[in-house]
Amino acid sequence: MSLRYLARRLASAAITILLIVILNFVLFRMMPGSPERILLGRIPNVSGEVVAATRERWGLDKPLFPDQFVAYLAATAQGDLGFSYGARGRPVTDVLLQKLGPTLLLFGLGELIAIVLGLALGAYSGWRRGGVLDHLGNGLSLILYSTPYFLLGMALLLIFATGLGWFPTFGIDTVGRVYSGPLDQIADIGFHLALPLATVALGLVGQYSILMRSSIVETLSEDYITTARAKGLTEGRVLRTHAIPNALLPAVTLIAINLGYVVAGAITVEVVFNWPGLGTLTVDALSSRDFPVLQGVFLLLSVGVVLANLVADLTYGILDPRVRT
Amino acid sequence: MTAPALPVSDTSLRPVGRRRGAFLREILRRPNGAFGIGILAVFTILAILPDVLVGPLQTAVTATGPRLAPPSTEFPFGTDQLGRSILNLTVHATRISMVIGLLATFITVAIGAVLGIVSGYVGGRFDAVLMRVADFFLVLPTFVLAIILTAIIRDALGTGSRELFGIRLSLLVIVVVIGITSWSSAARIIRAQTLSLKERAFVDRARVIGASSGHIMRRHILPNVVNLIVANAVLTFAGAILTETTLSFVGLGDPFQPSWGQLLEAARSTGAPGLGAWWYFVPAGTAVVLVVFAFTLLGNALDDILNPKLQGRR
Numbered sequence: 001m002s003l004r005y006l007a008r009r010l011a012s013a014a015i016t017i018l019l020i021v022i023l024n025f026v027l028f029r030m031m032p033g034s035p036e037r038i039l040l041g042r043i044p045n046v047s048g049e050v051v052a053a054t055r056e057r058w059g060l061d062k063p064l065f066p067d068q069f070v071a072y073l074a075a076t077a078q079g080d081l082g083f084s085y086g087a088r089g090r091p092v093t094d095v096l097l098q099k100l101g102p103t104l105l106l107f108g109l110g111e112l113i114a115i116v117l118g119l120a121l122g123a124y125s126g127w128r129r130g131g132v133l134d135h136l137g138n139g140l141s142l143i144l145y146s147t148p149y150f151l152l153g154m155a156l157l158l159i160f161a162t163g164l165g166w167f168p169t170f171g172i173d174t175v176g177r178v179y180s181g182p183l184d185q186i187a188d189i190g191f192h193l194a195l196p197l198a199t200v201a202l203g204l205v206g207q208y209s210i211l212m213r214s215s216i217v218e219t220l221s222e223d224y225i226t227t228a229r230a231k232g233l234t235e236g237r238v239l240r241t242h243a244i245p246n247a248l249l250p251a252v253t254l255i256a257i258n259l260g261y262v263v264a265g266a267i268t269v270e271v272v273f274n275w276p277g278l279g280t281l282t283v284d285a286l287s288s289r290d291f292p293v294l295q296g297v298f299l300l301l302s303v304g305v306v307l308a309n310l311v312a313d314l315t316y317g318i319l320d321p322r323v324r325t
Numbered sequence: 326m327t328a329p330a331l332p333v334s335d336t337s338l339r340p341v342g343r344r345r346g347a348f349l350r351e352i353l354r355r356p357n358g359a360f361g362i363g364i365l366a367v368f369t370i371l372a373i374l375p376d377v378l379v380g381p382l383q384t385a386v387t388a389t390g391p392r393l394a395p396p397s398t399e400f401p402f403g404t405d406q407l408g409r410s411i412l413n414l415t416v417h418a419t420r421i422s423m424v425i426g427l428l429a430t431f432i433t434v435a436i437g438a439v440l441g442i443v444s445g446y447v448g449g450r451f452d453a454v455l456m457r458v459a460d461f462f463l464v465l466p467t468f469v470l471a472i473i474l475t476a477i478i479r480d481a482l483g484t485g486s487r488e489l490f491g492i493r494l495s496l497l498v499i500v501v502v503i504g505i506t507s508w509s510s511a512a513r514i515i516r517a518q519t520l521s522l523k524e525r526a527f528v529d530r531a532r533v534i535g536a537s538s539g540h541i542m543r544r545h546i547l548p549n550v551v552n553l554i555v556a557n558a559v560l561t562f563a564g565a566i567l568t569e570t571t572l573s574f575v576g577l578g579d580p581f582q583p584s585w586g587q588l589l590e591a592a593r594s595t596g597a598p599g600l601g602a603w604w605y606f607v608p609a610g611t612a613v614v615l616v617v618f619a620f621t622l623l624g625n626a627l628d629d630i631l632n633p634k635l636q637g638r639r
Contacts, residue, residue: 302465
């Protein structure tokens with residue numbers, strides 16, 4: 001991978017993050033009500049000095065541009081995102097960090113399972129195009145793709161938690177339970193994680209399998225596949241060493257690009273299971289119009305997605321010699 | 326006469342009526358197209374005639390049934406926590422969901438088509454900046470942005486109970502927000518097609534005889550990307566319904582004009598899945614899945630017809 005490729009990707013990611021911060025600034029100023037009230041939230045008994053200090057810190061007595069904008073950029077860069085109304089005036093950054101862990105656990109694992117399963121399923125049904133598994137898998141993938149994530153969660157909750165009683169219905173651990181050791185605690189969290197995780201994985205697997213399938217079908221019509229077959233390689237060998245590696249790259253890129261769209265929608269799964277992560281936080285913040293928290297979630301998710309894309313781009317650069325320019 | 330630009334546009338010489346009939350037959354000939362059209366026809370009837378089919382929308386005042394009762398002969402889909410018939414609510418929600426989806430699709434595709442055509446045709450720095458913005462929107466977690474925008478615009482407008490064309494303003498805000506946040510993929514696709522069209526001889530010919538850029542874009546480029554716009558609109562419709570459902574689910578619906586998403590939200594906040602009250606959310610949930618599935622199938626069928634190159638690959 002050339003240095004130029006690396007520099008271009010890094011610059012592009014930096015510009016995107018800057019654009020996100022600018023968008024956040026614009027949204028922030030579009031909001032009804034005075035900015036210092038939004039920043040201070042509903043902290044009761046705010047004294048005149050605190051309001052004055054806030055105005056000073058965010059440069060609210062100065063013109064919107066460049067002074068306020070620069071103050072906003074500087075504050076954001078230092079992780080200062082204002083205060084949450086919902087959490088009684090705690091800094092937004094604190095609130096976000098507290099909820100980040102459960103979300104990372106749920107979506108990290110969920111994405112991983114969905115990607116592995118989806119790619120395998122897609123590759124197989126694309127290879128055996130027109131076969132029984134292809135038709136079945138394709139139909140199922142399309143139906144899963146058409147189902148809102150939270151609806152899938154409600155169905156799984158109804159069947160496996162309420163109906164069969166196999167799993168707990170809400171939360172990340174059993175409230176008030178005293179653990180005999182770390183293993184006991186992990187088991188309890190795993191038990192609570194099972195259904196939300198299954199929902200996220202099932203919700204995503206359909207679209208990943210569709211992506212991979214069309215990528216494999218496209219690849220199988222390339223000349224080098226014909227060449228490989230003409231050399232007398234077995235079908236399995238053609239698939240493993242020629243088709244899959246080439247089909248994987250575009251599929252993975254598309255997965256990375258869609259990440260923001262997908263994850264933002266999928267966080268609604270958390271609401272169904274009362275999973276204490278960013279999704280539940282978003283919905284709670286929305287109902288109390290806790291704008292600083294909403295903006296914080298948006299910033300955090302956007303930056304996360306940009307970074308994931310950067311990683312995908314760089315991996316792509318290492319794996320595929322054609323894009324190393 | 327304009328030279329045929331897309332493989333499909335050679336049919337443009339035939340009379341309009343026959344062409345449309347042939348196109349519809351072409352869709353119905355495919356199993357996925359026929360299935361999609363069939364499902365959508367049923368839901369369109371539900372959306373047009375809810376009052377005739379199940380009576381006026383029940384409210385907390387006009388509810389007659391027992392609370393949260395399972396399906397019975399009187400209430401085939403059971404009742405909610407206020408005693409309203411779920412069948413009545415779900416059928417009425419069809420109109421709300423479909424109309425919001427339709428309007429949102431219209432705005433999304435209109436923005437995408439205008440920006441895509443102008444960007445592709447004008448080119449240069451304008452194109453570079455606009456595509457940069459489109460990429461930015463593709464990467465963004467647009468759903469969270471949509472939540473924030475909807476909340477801000479509603480608070481700023483103070484929507485209250487105002488209506489426009491019989492739709493509450495709060496729902497029209499959702500329509501506009503979906504349009505603002507989802508135009509980018511349509512713009513990208515239409516721009517790509519415009520780029521290839523503007524190199525064709527018939528565009529050169531128009532330019533040589535002195536046609537203005539606006540005229541060329543309207544009379545020569547636009548007719549040749551209409552097919553693409555339609556195919557894109559069908560898939561956008563599916564996405565718009567999903568987005569509206571999810572936005573309503575997180576609490577941005579309007580209880581006075583419930584959509585499917587709003588019903589699902591009501592079911593969840595009542596605790597229906599935990600209480601085993603499956604009848605509360607299964608009808609609305611099935612409706613969402615069926616309609617989105619139907620649009621996706623129809624979109625695939627259109628894609629097959631309009632991109633003959635891909636035929637046999639699906």
